[in-house]
Amino acid sequence: MKTHKVEVGDVTRELPIVPVAPGVSVALFNMLGDTEVTEAAGRELARLLPPEVDVLVTPEVKALGLAHVISRESGKPYVVIRKTEKPYMVDPVAREVVSITTGKPQLLVLDGFDVPKIRGHKVAIVDDVVSSGGTLHSLRQIIEEVGGEVAAVVAVFTEGQERPEVTALGHLPLFE
Numbered sequence: 001m002k003t004h005k006v007e008v009g010d011v012t013r014e015l016p017i018v019p020v021a022p023g024v025s026v027a028l029f030n031m032l033g034d035t036e037v038t039e040a041a042g043r044e045l046a047r048l049l050p051p052e053v054d055v056l057v058t059p060e061v062k063a064l065g066l067a068h069v070i071s072r073e074s075g076k077p078y079v080v081i082r083k084t085e086k087p088y089m090v091d092p093v094a095r096e097v098v099s100i101t102t103g104k105p106q107l108l109v110l111d112g113f114d115v116p117k118i119r120g121h122k123v124a125i126v127d128d129v130v131s132s133g134g135t136l137h138s139l140r141q142i143i144e145e146v147g148g149e150v151a152a153v154v155a156v157f158t159e160g161q162e163r164p165e166v167t168a169l170g171h172l173p174l175f176e
């Protein structure tokens with residue numbers, strides 16, 4: 001299998017190159033269960049977080065451990081935007097998004113219970129890879145709809161096009 005080598009802080013990984021759509025392959029970065037990479041990336045990104053940020057917001061599920069480490073290192077709390085609406089949610093706020101890795105529409109759902117943690121606050125969006133920007137766009141809409149201000153976007157990698165608005169530790173190419 002073809003791979004693409006990346007460095008995250010002092011950790012290196014060979015990412016498998018996998019097809020996700022006709023004619024498009026990605027260097028698959030899955031930090032779930034990878035304690036070393038999650039810790040290394042979280043520590044680096046916490047140092048790059050603008051001081052004015054009050055709260056971190058992350059979509060479930062691949063960046064969850066990353067948000068935990070950035071939260072622990074920075075002392076800032078984090079809110080998880082879920083992929084499904086749960087029966088216990090209070091007045092959920094939802095947006096649809098099409099992910100590059102699944103090609104299918106997905107939901108992003110904020111529990112109304114978490115709205116006070118975002119409203120009137122400066123938010124940093126935390127994600128593993130910012131690629132097409134679809135997830136980012138929907139997260140922004142949800143955060144702004146409930147009165148939060150997106151002050152930063154931090155990710156381990158950007159992918160494909162350059163994204164100057166994203167603070168990232170590296171960039172992944174797209175493959176044919």
Ligand SMILES: Nc1ncnc2[nH]cnc12
Pocket residue numbers: 026027028029030100101129130131159172
């Ligand atoms: N290269 C990648 N690895 C993991 N998740 C992704 N989402 C978009 N691009 C990705």
